[in-house]
Amino acid sequence: MDATLQGPNPSFGEATRTFARIGLLSFGGPAGQIALMHRILVDEKRWLDEPRFLHALNYCMLLPGPEAMQLATYCGWLLHGIRGGLVAGLLFVLPGALVITALSAIYLTVGHVALVQGLLFGLKAAVLAVVLEALIKVSRRALKGGAMVALAIVAFIAIAFLKLPFPLIVVAAAAIGAVLHLAGLQQSGAEAADEDDVAYAMPEWTRPSARRLFSTLAVWLGIWFVPLIILWQALGPAHVYTAEATFFSKMAAVTFGGAYAVLAYVAQQAVEVHGWLKPDEMLTGLGLAETTPGPLILVLVFVGFLGGARLAALAPLAGGIGGALVTLWFTFVPCFLWVFVGAPYVETVRHVRWLASALSAVTAAVVGIIANLAVWFGLHVLFGNVDEVGWGPFVLPAPEIGSFDAVAAVIAVAAGVALIRFKANMIAVLAVAALAGMAWRMF
Template identity: 50%
Template sequence: MVKDVTDNDETKRNATPSDEGNLASLATAGLKIGVLSFGGPAVQIALMHDEFVTRRKWLSADRFQHALSFCMLLPGPEAQQLATYCGWLMAGVRGGLITGLLFILPGALIMAALSTIYVLYGAVPLVEAIFYGLKGGVLAIVLQALWRITQKALAGAFLKALCLAAFIALFAFNLPFPLVVLAAGLLGFLFAPNPTGVPEAPATPERLPVSKQVSLSPLLLKGLVLWAAPAALAALLIAPDHVLVRLSGFFSTLAVVSFGGAYALLSYMAQVVVDTLGWLSPEEMLDGLALAETTPGPLILVTQFVGFLAGWRFADPFAPLTGALLAAAVTTWVTFAPSFLFVLIGAPFMERLRGIPALRRALAGISAAVAGTILNLSVWFALNTLFAQTRQIQHGPLDITWPTLTTLDPVLAGITLLALGLTLGARLSIFPLLGICCAAGLLARYAL
C-alpha cells in the first residue's frame, strides 16, 4: 500500500499489514461510501474525505484535494472518478477498480430494483414516503459537506474570493462549467500564493509494490476492448440496429463529452431520449431523475433508468423484463467504463507533476472553483428539494433560478432543520440520521 503523510510530514499515516488486508479494508470503505452516497457530488465527496482523510487517515487533505481537482477536469461523474483515484493511490489498479465499482454498485442495484417496481406496479406510496423524509436528511448532509469541503480547500482571501466568483459565474450567469474551471486554474497559476511546505512524494506505479504495477498501454487496450464489447456482441449476436447497440453508442458518446457532471448534461440527454429517440415520455424522464436523486450513487445513474425503459419497450427478442435489465446493465457499463480509463491512465501522470509549484498554484485555483461548484450544486439541490416550483429570472447576462416562495414544503423544511440539528449539533452519524429522517417521512405522509 502507498503510505501517505500530512502536508508538513509530521504525522505518519496508518498502514494495513498485507495486500489482502489492504484490499479488504479498501473494499469495506468503498462499500460504505457506495451505500451512503445519497445527495449528489457534494455529499459524496465529503463522505470520501471523511473516510479516507479524517477517519482512516490513509490520505492527506492536500493529496485528496489534488485528486479532486484532477477529477473535476475530466468528463464524467467526478465523485466516481475520485473514488477510483483514491483507491488507486492506496492499492494501484486493483484498488481503483474496487473503490470505483463499489461506489456505483449499490446505487445501480437499487435503481434496477426500483425501475422494475416502476414498470410493473407504478409508483409505490411506501417508497415515496421513505424517500420524502430521506430528502431532508440528504439536504442536511449536503450542507454539512459543503462546510467541510470549503474549510479544506480555501486557504487565504484570494482562494475564498475565487470560490465566490466561481459560484456567481455558475449560479447567476450560467457560464459553462469547463470555462469556469479553466479560468480558475489560469487565475490560480497567475495570482495564487506559492504553496507552502514540501509536497508529498508522488504515488506513481513505480513506487507501488511489484504486485500492483501495471503497464499503461496494455491497460488502455484492455479497457477500450471491454468498453466496446457489449455493443459489439449485441451487433453480432442480435442485430446492428438493436436497442442495445443504439444505447451503447449514445451513452458512450455522452460519457466522453459530459464535462461539468450530470447536471450539465441532463437537459440535452432528456431532449434527445424523449423527443428524438422516443425511448420514454417527459413524465417518465422526471420520474427517473427523482429516483436517481433519492438513491445512492452518482446522479448520472438516471441513464440506467433511461436504458431500462428503452429495453422494456424494445425488448425483442427478449422478454420485456430481461430486455430491460440487459439494457440497464449495458447503459451503466458504457457510461462508467471511460471514467475508469481516464483515471487509471491519467492519475500516474498527474502524480508525477505534483511537486511543480506552478501546477500546484493552478490546482489550488481549480480547487477553489470546485468549492464554488459544490456551493452551486448545494443551492440547486436545496431549491429543488424544499420548493415545489422554481422560475428563471433573466435579465441581460443574468440567468438565476429562484424559488416560488409560496411553494415551500414546511414539513420537509422541518425535517431538514431537524436533520441539521442532529448532524451539526448532536453530531449524529449518517446511518441513524437517515433512519430518523425516513421515519419522519413516513409519519408525515401517513399520520399527519
C-alpha cells in the same frame, strides 16, 4: 528513510477478500470511506505505510471522478498491479451499483404508492441538509485566501445565473489558478512537499516505463471508446444508450471535486435537455445513493436507469437495466484509466507547482458549483413550482410563493441541525427523515 510495505504482502485472495469487505462497508461519503481504508489497510493489515497511503490519496484528489474509489484502485494496484487495482476498484463500486439498480427498479414500479412517496419525500428534504453540510466542509478546506473566495463566487454566478457549461468553468478555473501561481499570487502545496521527500521502495510494476505507458493507455482507451463507437454505429447518436454513453464519458473527464460538484449540471442536462428525469427525481436518486455503499456518484446509475426505462423502446425494467449498465461502464472505466496510466508518474505530477495551483483553483470553483447545487435542490424541495425569468444575460429562479412546502422545510431544517450542529450519523438522519415523510403522507 526507506518507506516499504510494513507487513507481509498479502496474497491476491486475501487482498480480494479485504477489498470486498471495504466495498460492503463503504457508507458515509468519501471522508468516511477514506478513513475506513486507512484503518483497514494501514492500521489493521499494515499492508501500506502512512506516507505511501497519503501520497496515493493526494494523487487521487487531483483526478476527475470519485476519489475514494480511485484510492481503492490505487491501493490494490500497489499491492498486485493492474489486476489488484481492477479487483479493488470493482469491489468498491459493484455492491452499491447492485443496490442502487434494485432501488431504481423499485422506484420505477411502485414509486406511485403513497408509502413510497412519503419515504422519498422525507429523503429529498433531508438530502438538502446533506448538500449544505458538504458545502460547509468543502468551503472550509478549499477557500484559502481572498482570490479563492472570489473564484468560488464567480463560479456560482457563472453556473447558476449565466448557465455556462460546467466543463468551461472547470477549464477557466484551472487556467486562472495557473496564472495566479505564475504571477506569484498563489502558492501551491507542492512547495512544502519538497522538504518532506520520501524514497519509496516501489514494486517493479509501479516504475515509469514508456512501453507500459503506451500499452496501458491503448488498452484502456480501447475499453472506453470501442463500446462508445459500437453504440454510435449500431443505435445512432439519438438513441438513449448512445446519449448516455457520450454524456457520462464527458462527465468522467471533468468531475473534479467529486459527485456534488457535478450533480447540478447532470440534473439540468438530464431533465431539461435529455428528458431522462423529472425535476425532483434527481433529489430522489441522491437520497437513494446516500443510503448505499460505494461512491455517491452512483446516483448517476439511477439517472441512467430511468432514462433507459423510459426511452430505450424496451420493456421498462430491461431498458432500465441496460441504461444502468451503460452508465456504470462509461462513468467508471475512465477512473481505471487515470490510475493505471498516471500513477507511475505520481511523483512528477506532485511536484509540478503550477498544476497543483491550477487544481487548487478548480477546487475553489467547485465550492461555487456545490453552492449552486444547494440552491437548485433547495428550491425544488421547498417549492412545488419553480419558474425562471430572464434579466439581461442572467437567468434567475422564480419560485411560486404559494407552492412553499412547510413540512419539507421542517424536515430539512431538522436534518440540517442534526447533521451540522450535532454531527449525527448521516444514515440515521436519512432514515428518520424517511420515516417522518412516510408518516406525513400516510396520516
